[in-house]
Amino acid sequence: MYKLHDITAIEAATRSHLIQPWESISTLGEIVRPVITGSKNIYVLGDQGRKLIDGPAGMWCSQIGCGRKNIAEAMAAQAMHLSYNSPWYTTSSPAAHLAEKIANVTPGDLNHVFLTSGGSTAVDAALRLVQLYQNVRGKTDKNIVLARTGGYHGSTHLSAAMSGSPASRRNFDVDREPVSFLTEPNRLNLPAGVTEEGFCEFLLLELRNRIAELGADKIAAFIAEPVQASGGVIVPPDGYLKEVRQICRENDILYIPEEVVTAFGLCGAWFASEEVFGITPDTITFAKGVTSGYVPLVGFAVSDRILNEIAAAVYSNGYTYSGHPVACETGPKSMDILESEEILEHVRDIAPYFKSKLSQLKDMEIVKDVRAVGLLGAVECEVPGQPDIAIGAEIDRHCVELGLIVRPGRNMCVMSPPLIITRDQIDDMVGILREGILRASANHPN
Numbered sequence: 349m350y351k352l353h354d355i356t357a358i359e360a361a362t363r364s365h366l367i368q369p370w371e372s373i374s375t376l377g378e379i380v381r382p383v384i385t386g387s388k389n390i391y392v393l394g395d396q397g398r399k400l401i402d403g404p405a406g407m408w409c410s411q412i413g414c415g416r417k418n419i420a421e422a423m424a425a426q427a428m429h430l431s432y433n434s435p436w437y438t439t440s441s442p443a444a445h446l447a448e449k450i451a452n453v454t455p456g457d458l459n460h461v462f463l464t465s466g467g468s469t470a471v472d473a474a475l476r477l478v479q480l481y482q483n484v485r486g487k488t489d490k491n492i493v494l495a496r497t498g499g500y501h502g503s504t505h506l507s508a509a510m511s512g513s514p515a516s517r518r519n520f521d522v523d524r525e526p527v528s529f530l531t532e533p534n535r536l537n538l539p540a541g542v543t544e545e546g547f548c549e550f551l552l553l554e555l556r557n558r559i560a561e562l563g564a565d566k567i568a569a570f571i572a573e574p575v576q577a578s579g580g581v582i583v584p585p586d587g588y589l590k591e592v593r594q595i596c597r598e599n600d601i602l603y604i605p606e607e608v609v610t611a612f613g614l615c616g617a618w619f620a621s622e623e624v625f626g627i628t629p630d631t632i633t634f635a636k637g638v639t640s641g642y643v644p645l646v647g648f649a650v651s652d653r654i655l656n657e658i659a660a661a662v663y664s665n666g667y668t669y670s671g672h673p674v675a676c677e678t679g680p681k682s683m684d685i686l687e688s689e690e691i692l693e694h695v696r697d698i699a700p701y702f703k704s705k706l707s708q709l710k711d712m713e714i715v716k717d718v719r720a721v722g723l724l725g726a727v728e729c730e731v732p733g734q735p736d737i738a739i740g741a742e743i744d745r746h747c748v749e750l751g752l753i754v755r756p757g758r759n760m761c762v763m764s765p766p767l768i769i770t771r772d773q774i775d776d777m778v779g780i781l782r783e784g785i786l787r788a789s790a791n792h793p794n
């Protein structure tokens with residue numbers, strides 16, 4: 349075991365043996381990502397123990413903040429008491445308790461929960477349920493899934509097939525899956541002067557036309573993140589999601605809000621679909637926030653209506669770690685903290701401040717757009733006259749030097765800090781971001 353701060357040894361072992369997500373094979377062993385040595389509250393520790401604000405909360409997941417002793421103790425106690433049980437032929441108190449607790453906060457009649465261990469597998473499992481549903485009802489031609497360009501749904505074959513960004517798909521055999529992509533609701537792609545209502549009408553007309561073109565009898569489901577997260581915090585126009593829900597209902601198309609990112613607090617609600625966007629779906633995915641990132645645990649919830657319609661079927665899909673007792677013990681503890689510390693209320697209270705502080709960055713020439721909802725925000729940049737420069741990574745590098753991690757997209761900085769962040773800490777975060785953007789833009793004078 350390496351000592352906590354033996355950075356050289358950690359880097360050497362990483363270079364020699366570790367393949368990280370989205371690793372470029374051409375530079376494998378050459379470029380090592382920054383070493384994180386610890387975490388506490390809204391901060392992570394870099395090399396030399398340097399404190400950095402965790403702008404993206406890990407990967408949209410450290411909702412209650414890091415280093416909570418009672419969570420660590422609950423996990424340890426559960427590991428001593430029951431470290432594993434097979435969900436294939438047994439159940440456990442933590443799994444049952446967590447399922448009940450989640451069912452109590454899901455929208456509508458989504459009263460049953462399937463558990464797994466990664467957001468991609470939650471999406472995969474939900475899509476397999478959709479296939480089962482359509483096939484068992486005899487609607488075997490109903491197999492196309494409507495997804496959206498710019499959406500991200502994960503790294504299993506099926507979830508990657510639903511992901512719109514070309515980078516998620518390149519060199520994989522995902523194009524053979526029956527998916528049809530609709531335009532992402534990103535206002536920046538529209539001609540100047542188009543109103544919010546006009547944009548919404550355009551998107552809805554496209555959906556109606558696509559259903560007419562493909563045939564409702566061929567379309568199984570519509571999947572979409574309520575707020576397209578990795579795609580750049582794309583907030584849909586008012587009324588769009590509600591109308592999509594209605595169109596899906598009229599055409600017997602299942603609606604899957606993909607809430608791997610937005611569930612459990614980021615938008616100030618347990619689930620954004622119902623409380624923020626007014627939608628009651630058929631199934632819903634959730635992930636990161638459910639354990640605040642302390643341990644992998646994710647899942648989907650499904651409505652009684654869907655289950656009743658396929659009552660005779662076997663859902664032959666499952667994982668060794670579905671309902672893992674240590675992970676499941678963590679979920680309710682993290683939810684208890686969200687409740688007892690009134691963190692969802694705090695998010696609703698502080699969200700306008702977060703948005704207004706980020707929006708102040710628009711006075712910089714390089715900042716093209718700022719988007720935010722809840723504690724989910726993105727600052728999109730473009731070097732004037734040089735739109736091809738991927739400035740996000742440069743901004744991130746400067747911010748890391750200054751004490752902040754941002755999640756760099758190609759040309760944007762995505763922020764979703766731990767939900768316990770205070771106004772003063774938002775000031776610090778946005779102050780560093782401003783300086784990081786200034787330093788990066790100084791490298792690209794007009």
Ligand SMILES: Cc1ncc(COP(=O)(O)O)c(C=O)c1O
Pocket residue numbers: 407466467468469471500501502503573577578606607608609635
């Ligand atoms: C909306 C969405 N769905 C699915 C996933 C995949 O989750 P995981 O990386 O845990 O498999 C992600 C990951 O960030 C995501 O943002």
